[in-house]
Amino acid sequence: MALLDADRLFPLDPGARTLARELHGAVATAPIVSPHGHTDPRWFAENAPFPDPARLFVTPDHYLFRMLHSQGVPLDRLGVPRADGGPTETDGRAIWRLFADHYHLFRGTPSRLWLDHAFQEVFGIDQPLGPATADAIYDRIADCLARPDYRPRALFERFGIEVLATTEGPLDDLRWHARIRDSGWSGRVITTYRPDAVTDPDFEGFTQNIEAFCALAGEDPARYDGYLDAHRARRAFFRGFGATATDHGHPSAATADLPSAEAEALYGKVRSGRADAAEREAFRAQMLTEMARLSLEDGLVMQIHPGAFRNHSAPVLARHGRDKGYDIPTRTDYVRALKPLLDAVGEEPGLTVILFTLDETAYARELAPLAGVYPCLRLGPPWWFHDSFEGMTRFRQSATETAGFYNTVGFNDDTRAFCSIPARHDVARRVDAAFLATLVRSGRLTGNEAHEVIHDLAHRLARKAYRL
Amino acid sequence: MALLDADRLFPLDPGARTLARELHGAVATAPIVSPHGHTDPRWFAENAPFPDPARLFVTPDHYLFRMLHSQGVPLDRLGVPRADGGPTETDGRAIWRLFADHYHLFRGTPSRLWLDHAFQEVFGIDQPLGPATADAIYDRIADCLARPDYRPRALFERFGIEVLATTEGPLDDLRWHARIRDSGWSGRVITTYRPDAVTDPDFEGFTQNIEAFCALAGEDPARYDGYLDAHRARRAFFRGFGATATDHGHPSAATADLPSAEAEALYGKVRSGRADAAEREAFRAQMLTEMARLSLEDGLVMQIHPGAFRNHSAPVLARHGRDKGYDIPTRTDYVRALKPLLDAVGEEPGLTVILFTLDETAYARELAPLAGVYPCLRLGPPWWFHDSFEGMTRFRQSATETAGFYNTVGFNDDTRAFCSIPARHDVARRVDAAFLATLVRSGRLTGNEAHEVIHDLAHRLARKAYRL
Amino acid sequence: MALLDADRLFPLDPGARTLARELHGAVATAPIVSPHGHTDPRWFAENAPFPDPARLFVTPDHYLFRMLHSQGVPLDRLGVPRADGGPTETDGRAIWRLFADHYHLFRGTPSRLWLDHAFQEVFGIDQPLGPATADAIYDRIADCLARPDYRPRALFERFGIEVLATTEGPLDDLRWHARIRDSGWSGRVITTYRPDAVTDPDFEGFTQNIEAFCALAGEDPARYDGYLDAHRARRAFFRGFGATATDHGHPSAATADLPSAEAEALYGKVRSGRADAAEREAFRAQMLTEMARLSLEDGLVMQIHPGAFRNHSAPVLARHGRDKGYDIPTRTDYVRALKPLLDAVGEEPGLTVILFTLDETAYARELAPLAGVYPCLRLGPPWWFHDSFEGMTRFRQSATETAGFYNTVGFNDDTRAFCSIPARHDVARRVDAAFLATLVRSGRLTGNEAHEVIHDLAHRLARKAYRL
The missing domain is CATH 1.10.2020.10 (uronate isomerase, domain 2, chain A)
Incomplete structure (x- = not known):
């Protein structure tokens, strides 16, 4: 008896199923490129059971x-x-x-x-x-x-992982990444720069975080320039541990491009802890544009993950703390929100900004039309609650006709559940095989094209978009 | 010649169709549990043609x-x-x-x-x-x-109705329910407590309704406590006629949990008829939380039906009055709206709040994530314009992956068209059979599980959620 | 070798595919009725290569x-x-x-x-x-x-175009339409009245446009009455070149019905160039209701195309000007937005208002419920980014159950790409054939009905709705 149906997630129509099976087969054992996730680098450093x-x-x-x-x-x-x-x-x-x-x-x-x-x-x-x-x-x-x-390293190898990105905060000393590097193990585990702790004034300990952050980089926290230079320094440090990307988990997609005097004054205000909600939002917005400018300097790919209402239940937050399953998606605007950043740097060659959403209504209405014209924009895969058969299917059905395949970036497993990584990539590959097979059988793509695209979706686009 | 295709609403794929037919067959004649609707209890009381x-x-x-x-x-x-x-x-x-x-x-x-x-x-x-x-x-x-x-009772029996809930306002004397009870007829027709006439300051005659309402319960309408006690009394009266649920049809899902002095002052303001739109909305919001607290006392299940813009056409309202087909759905937020109620009582064991929507974008984005974590929340079936093949299919496709089946509550026919009750339940059972058959044939569920779930969806979940 | 699959866009299920092929075959060579588009009338006037x-x-x-x-x-x-x-x-x-x-x-x-x-x-x-x-x-x-x-005329005939509407601004002298008329050529090319240049205060040159517009009609631009009479005159002029419709491309669907003194004052304000954003929006809103009133006088069908954020990129607008692929859809409300117009004239016999959207979430939630009750409202086909297989399929799946087929108006190609006109109509006919075949094969429609409806969708409804 088997727990898994060999043809799971394939179309019901026999002709489409046969083709989906064939397309999936071509990538079933392709390397896993995992450019965004939350596994613990300590596992691979210590390699304990x-x-x-x-x-x-x-x-x-x-x-x-x-x-x-x-x-x-x-x-x-x-x-x-x-x-x-x-x-x-x-x-x-x-x-x-x-x-x-x-x-x-x-x-x-x-x-x-x-x-x-x-x-x-x-x-x-x-x-x-x-x-x-x-x-x-x-x-x-x-x-x-x-x-x-x-053990972690054995599973990493058995899973066929070509590269695995973890996510670390800006204060992290990356000691486990250092340990992995120094161990001589051949597995490629890289970090990702996630600066929310020093770019989001609503983050716990924001003010102290700024102090520590600037101290790490030897910069003066009283100066906005110093604070930005600290980002430069930390980004370089993260790049030293393989980082090719940054990640930004803001409540909205708001961006801003304030005159520098205003940005500096705003920095002073949020650093003082006296900024109101609108100012805190403005600072987050400004920081996305600053991060995009730094990406133009150092080549890190930017990921924006907006739209989660974090820790929705006050009693559960009080009893169990953050991240206890009470993060709930909200409606998210991209069109007005991203305009300041895009007006500032959206036409610059060399910039890549990968957009994610928890609001599926944005796929066809906002995200695909934006990614289908701005050279810097790419669409991240369905995220979190939408990382599922129906969620991925809706994404392909909603985004492909306007953005095509080549403005998307393949799959992210986005997980801290290490043993689920092969399963998650397999689901994504099956959904894409099913989608492509349906296109072919309904005369929207040739079989040869589908055989090319399935490789793009399974591994090539991720490598390219994330510069791996 | 037949008007109905025996295989209507089943998947086109022959294998899935065969399985859907089998699953539907298992519940085709299962009892009808109708926990929410608008039939007239007078029909069953008088049993006239x-x-x-x-x-x-x-x-x-x-x-x-x-x-x-x-x-x-x-x-x-x-x-x-x-x-x-x-x-x-x-x-x-x-x-x-x-x-x-x-x-x-x-x-x-x-x-x-x-x-x-x-x-x-x-x-x-x-x-x-x-x-x-x-x-x-x-x-x-x-x-x-x-x-x-x-005649009504004969059809009720022929339709295989196990229990039928009607909906009555808080001023209703439930005379027809009393007549049914006294008649010795075995049909189970129960009422539902729908207090909008005394909880929504925009309801026609709100101020007078409050007077009459408190008078019925022997309470002083000048006191907020008296007004809440009148609810207690009327809820008990409704429970005496079988009520297991309340129903709330507000324009939005807004809830509030004001300090009691503020709530009391707000009550005074709306009772005076001088409250502005924001205060009227705040009162509705506060009342949802008060009703949830009363549900914790008496065990009535709460249903929230938000999002209809009522009587959209001024000329038609003037000529024909309310409820003439001019109620139009609007965008509805749940995440921020429900937080006050959920912070107050959302983790209390014993509370059940069933959420409905006319805004399908909330299924995957807000409702399934909320119901997939809060122990008190359940998702009502697709409602009104969405009580349809495509509407139900979208609901299952959008909500199941995050909320599962067991945070949903089966079907509501929600109708005043008595002869359509078997038809509506049959459509729901067929859509669910089709959905489950598709899951099985695409390796997402086993056949044994589908045979269990179809009974859950057809009648068991409704009995359980509505405490019938 | 063929570029096109003969069965493209048809369902995968063999039975449904056979029926879809048959339904499509019935209208494959039916005349093309193109009531809304952007081809250049000069092509047909000059008939140059x-x-x-x-x-x-x-x-x-x-x-x-x-x-x-x-x-x-x-x-x-x-x-x-x-x-x-x-x-x-x-x-x-x-x-x-x-x-x-x-x-x-x-x-x-x-x-x-x-x-x-x-x-x-x-x-x-x-x-x-x-x-x-x-x-x-x-x-x-x-x-x-x-x-x-x-040459243009030869292709027009070869494409089987029965009637082709172009779109012209209110200042256009319709010289190419005059040339076509005077040429004796039998092709029916008609104009459409698109007054945005004089109804949208954000349109380039709005103030000067008003002067020129009133001058064309011999009206005094200082008087609101004169301005409205200029519309009357220009609409009559356009009707002289076959126009049966107007078109309105506003950023939102907002309508207003101000007392005439207020409307007049607002006109003075926007004409002065000193109106703020809210006043400019109010003027656009008022103008939609004024246009609806003029439609009651002269019988022109009204088309409302809201929801595009135009020219999103400031650097691209600066370098290349308008209409360079940087128009992005936004969330659009219809329920509150249309109420003033609908309260004013929504129940008047003889008015037709065709609604379009770039926000697909409005199909099931707002547009189908509105069009399913207001006698003046009809739903335009999926527009722009949604003029696609998946877009049209979602439209039929989302709108049909509430609005039916007969509150829709067939297809618009909406194109300036002349050679794509047959392709676009063919795609629409295939999607509708696929949708109808699926309804028949799942017992939701009879085969006879499908054979009738496919003709309605392919050409009859367009002729009727646009009064062609």
Whole structure:
């Protein structure tokens, strides 16, 4: 018995299915290019065994614990840490059983596909997870994790990862990246510069972050120039650990291009901690344009991930802290928001800005028309809640006719769930194979073209867009 | 000849179609659980024959007369009453002929499917309605309506309705529900508490409604506490007639959680009739949170139906009054709007809030992410204009991957068109069968799971969510 | 070898495909009714040969040059004129080669389908365009263009165009239309009244336009009445050249119905050039209602095309001027925006207002519900970026269930690319055939009905809605 259908996600029509199978087959074992994600570089630095199955799969994955919580399971019982350090469940097997009891909640979700893929392909499991199989599967995974071939580097190699980007804050010393580099291991793990902690005045500890940040670079935090030079210095430092990109997770896509005196004054205001909401938003907006200018200098590709309302529940934030599955997408405007940045540098050769969205209505209305004309713009893949069969299908159906394939950048797995990386890339490749096969069978593309495009989507566009 | 295709709404792919037919077959005759609708309890209390075909099908159904009006048919000619009591068409046959002349307008609409279903399955008609068949079909329906087996209770039983909820305002004496209860008839017809008349300051007669409402409960309308206690009393009264739910039809999803002194002052202001638009909106917002708190006390499930711009045409409102097909959906925000209520009570065990929308863009962006994490939230089925094949399909495709099936609540027929109830549930069951069959055939669900889920969607989830 | 698949755009399911082929076949050679577009009447007046292939296909088509520019090709190299009159590429063959080098960018786009259709059906080309075939295809097209049967009138006849509407501004003397009329040629080329230059205070030269406009009509520009009478006169003049419609391309769908003294004062303000942004928007809004009132007088059908953010890039606007592919759709509200106009004249018999959108979220939420009840409203076809297989499919799937087919108006090609007209109508007919075949095969429509509706969608509804 198999957990996975060999033809999963392919079109139902037999002719299209045959072609999709063929297109998928051509890239099924192609290298994984993972230019954006959140795995922990320490894993590859230390190469220690992963902990127990619950701590590998459940506790760190907000996709999973949010779904159980939505049906009334307290986060404590899933081992999600409390902000006050108070006790939560620590028995991996108890967490796993609770998870198995609720596994039916994932019917029809991408989590289910990713988990079954990891269970079958990584751990050789062929029984569906449920109350009756929970213990056996727990034991099986635990046994595997104790073996050398389940250590992080071994899995990295087994997964066929050509390059894996992690994401670090601007204050990070990149010690784990240094350790990886110094270890002589051949795996390519690179960092990404994510400066939100010093560009978003609403970030925890913003004022102190600025001090520390400028100190790291030997710059005077009192001067706006010094602050920008600190970015230059830190970006260079990150480039030294392979970074080819920056990432910006702002609540909106707002950009600004203020006269320098105004920008400087605004910096002073936010640094003082007395800026109001509009000024804090203006600073974030200004910083995106500054970052674009720095990208013109140093060649880092810019990624903009706007539109999440973070930590929506006040009581959950108080009890468990940030990033507990309570980030909710909001409507996001790009057309007016991006104009200042685009007027400033949007026609400059050499700039690449990759746009993401949590608001699918922007695909056909705003993002594809923008990316279909501005030379610097590219469309990132469907993100977060939209990283799914239906989400990716809607993206291709909505964006391709206006932006084509070549203004998109392939797939991001965007994950901290290491074992799901092959599953996620496989889903993306299958969706693209299905989409291309449908185009061919409905006379919108030739078979030869589809065979070329599937390679573009599976790995080539990611390498090119991210300069890997 | 048949009006209905036995395989209607099933996937075109033969394998998926066979499976969809099988899944639908498993629930085709399952009991109808109808937890939200607008049928008239008087029908079941009096059990009198329905009037003529035009008054059964056309005159009360805004789906139908709005379409004819969109092509220039004056509402008067369809017997739609005038606000000034002036004459409109009263000849049922004349209205029916006019309707038949325009029946082609419904091609491709759900109304057409529902009507043909009622014609064939309820009245045994096998000829398509049109100018040539109008009189014969009119006569056939009229003949049936005169027979005892076409009286309301007989149809209720024939339709296999397990429970039917009606909707009543807070001033209603529930006399027809009392009559049903006292009649000894076994049909389960329950009420729903819809307090808009005393929670929405823009409701006609709001100030007087408050007086009457508090008087009914023996409470002092001058006191906010008294007003809230009146809700307590009326909710208890409604629970006495089977109510398990409340319903709230506000223009937006705004909620508020004001300090009690502010809430009290706001109550005084709106009761005085001098509140401005922002204050009236704030009061509606505050009342949703108050209702949620009362639900924590008494266990009534809360339904929120936001987003309709009511009575859009001033001249039609003046001539024909409210609810004449001129309610138009608007963009609706949930993320910011619901935060005050959710911060107040969103993590409380025992609360259920069912969210509806007329803005489909919220499915994947806001509603599924919210329902996929908050333990109190559930997603209501596609509503009103979206209660259709394409509407339901988009809902499943947009919401399932993030919220799963178990944060949804099955189907609502939401209708005042009694004869359409079996048709509407059948459409929903077919769409779900088609969706599940597609998941199975594309490797996203097992066949065994689909056989379980189809029962969940057809009746189990409705019973559970509505506590029936 | 053929560039086009004979079954392109038809459903994959064999049964549905057979029926779609049959439905398409019934209208494949039906006359082309083109009630809205941007071809140049001078072509048909002078009937001179078209210039070289690059100037026919590439240089004037913003769909094409925007895509090449999005991948870094400077507009100058494509021969796009500069605002300062400076040099750009003039060698047609060089432009064509550059275009051919980038032809793969159009994979999956409607441009590709339209181009291949024109290449094969108009120019008899059977090799795909690319670097290797660029010169041969250039020569082939150039040879054809030199022949009499490739002159504008010959192509018009060969394309089976029954009527073709162009679009002219209010100051246009319609000299080319006069020349066509006086030539005795039987082709029906009519004009459309597009008064934006004198109704939109943000239009270039607005103040001077008003002077010239009133002068043309012998009216006093200082008087609001005179200004409105000038519209009456110019509309009558346009009707003399066949106009049956007006067209309005405003940034939003805002309408207003101000008391006449206020409207007059507003006119004075905008005419003075001192109106602020809100006043300029209010004037546009007021003018839509005034135009609707004039339509009640003279019977011209009104078209409203809102929602484009024009000339998004400041540097490109400065270098190349307007209309260079930098118009980007924005979110558009219709429900509140149209209420003033609809309250004023929305129930008047004899008025037709055709609504377009660049915001697809409005189809199911706002536009279909509005058009499904207001007798004056009709839905225009998917426009601009949405004039595509997926765009049209989404339109039918989103609008039909609420508005039906008969509140839509058939297809607009909306193009200045003359050779693409047959291709565009063919795509629309194929999409509609596919949609109808799918309805029939899923039991939502009978085959007989589909055979009737395909003619409605292909030509009848356009004739009726546009009063042709």
